[in-house]
Amino acid sequence: MKNYLLYFFILLLWTSLIPFTPVVINHIENNEVITETEEMYTVLLPNGETAEMTLDEYVLGVMLTEMPASYEKQALFAQAVCIRSYAVYILEQAKHENNDSPHPDADFCSNPDCCRRYITYDALKALAGDDNATERYNAMKDAVYETSGEILTYNGKTAMTLYHISSPARTESYENVFNIAVPYLTAVNNVDESGFIYYEKEVKITFEELEKLLMSNGYDYSYSEGEQAFATLNENKRSNYVMFGSTEITAARFAELVGLNSNCIEITKNSDGYTICSTGFGSGLGMSQYGANILALQGKTYKEILSFYFTDTQLVKRK
Ligand SMILES: [Zn+2]
Incomplete structure (x- = not known):
């Protein structure tokens, strides 16, 4: 006391x-x-x-x-x-x-x-x-x-x-994000963080909701059946861009728009929309x-x- x-x-x-x-x-x-x-x-x-x-x-x-x-x-x-x-x-x-x-x-x-x-x-x-x-x-x-x-x-x-x-x-390198190499901000093999409570985040969005969201944020996008959707993957398994048909969005902006926690993104197509997952939290x-x-x-x-x-x-x- x-x-x-x-x-x-x-x-x-x-x-x-x-x-x-x-x-x-x-x-x-x-x-x-x-x-x-x-x-x-x-x-x-x-x-x-x-x-x-x-x-x-x-x-x-x-x-x-x-x-x-x-x-x-x-x-x-x-x-x-x-x-x-x-x-x-x-x-x-x-x-x-x-x-x-x-x-x-x-x-x-x-x-x-x-x-x-x-x-x-x-x-x-x-x-x-x-x-x-x-x-x-x-x-x-x-x-x-x-x-x-x-x-x-x-x-x-x-x-x-x-x-x-x-x-x-893996962590991400500064160069991948900002196109400037910083020797001490390289990507490193990380420890296993899968026990983290916010390690993964999943967002489900219908085709209509996605269309509305992207259009209201200035993207020229309308859903078309049979479109390919994917997130690009760099050597650190992080995405620089996501693609919905021919519409390209930077991964960071897309994460912000749909409420993902990072730019490690995976997109899966379902019958009525997309399931989008992020792993990790932050930059x-x-x-x-x-x-x-x-x-x-x-x-x-x-x-x-x-x-x-x-x-x-x-x-x-x-x-
Ligand atoms: Zn300041």
């Missing part, structure tokens, strides 16, 4: 420091107390306001939305390093492309299509309830602060550490979170998990 109260007190103190005060760190070197002020960053919050915080505070706010707290400690550690590396990667990109920043007054925003989804502890409590939020916060906080300063690099440059929820037999780029948890359960450390998914990268302490 005492420990719990102490924890809660520290938690309150810590959270109250989040938005506005620079963090002063004291450490002792050669019997002298050295005081450093940790660098602060501006985060554009979901409500449109901005907040100043340390890098780890930002990483923690992203961690709160990204991985189940029940995942193994080493998987959470790997996730924290991914988020921190990606944050540093964004900061470095902004320096090169200053004029193009979608939010010139903030280092990070909370939009997952731009930076990463960020959530405050208060927002988490409102969403998950106090007890769940506390448990989640506790697990994530440990992962962030025990890996503090650690990032992944490739040839001395900060790696673009992407991640996704789950992959089938397939970089680290699979569910796979990271399996590797952790097999006894792998977070360093090994990161090397498994990000080829030839190094884990370094940021200066």
Whole structure:
């Protein structure tokens, strides 16, 4: 009980420091107390306001939305390093492309299509309830602060550490998706993730429903009897396109339209429509979170998990 109260007190103190005060760190070197002020960053919050915080505070706010707290400690550690590396990667990109920043007054925003989804502890409590939020916060906080300063690099440059929820037999290469080769974002042979609760998703759609859906989204398509329908398959068993007759749709867009979880797509024709299945969850780029948890359960450390998914990268302490 005492420990719990102490924890809660520290938690309150810590959270109250989040938005506005620079963090002063004291450490002792050669019997002298050295005081450093940790660098602060501006985060554009979901409500449109901005907040100043340390890098780890930002990483923690992203961690709160990204991985189940029940995942193994080493998987959470790997996730924290991914988020921190990606944050540093964004900061470095902004320096090169200053004029193009979608939010010139903030280092990070909370939009997952731009930076990463960020959530405050208060927002988490409102969403998950106090007890769940506390448990989640506790697990994530440990992962962030025990890996503090650690990032992944490739040839001395900060790696673009992407991640996704789950992959089938192989992850996907960056080059297959964006036509640019990134040496550490290649496809890797993955661990068996078939135990994942959302591993497969099946959608049934009638010919009429498909026609309506595609037409209302700007595709020139009308169903004709005897049409061939299939999803293309690349070397990683992922689809770039799906075809219904002569109508071609990118797999990612099609997945979004019919509510599939990934671009590993299989199409089967029935008497009155199509059954469409997806395997895995998310883009397939970089680290699979569910796979990271399996590797952790097999006894792998977070360093090994990161090397498994990000080829030839190094884990370094940021200066
Ligand atoms: Zn952004």
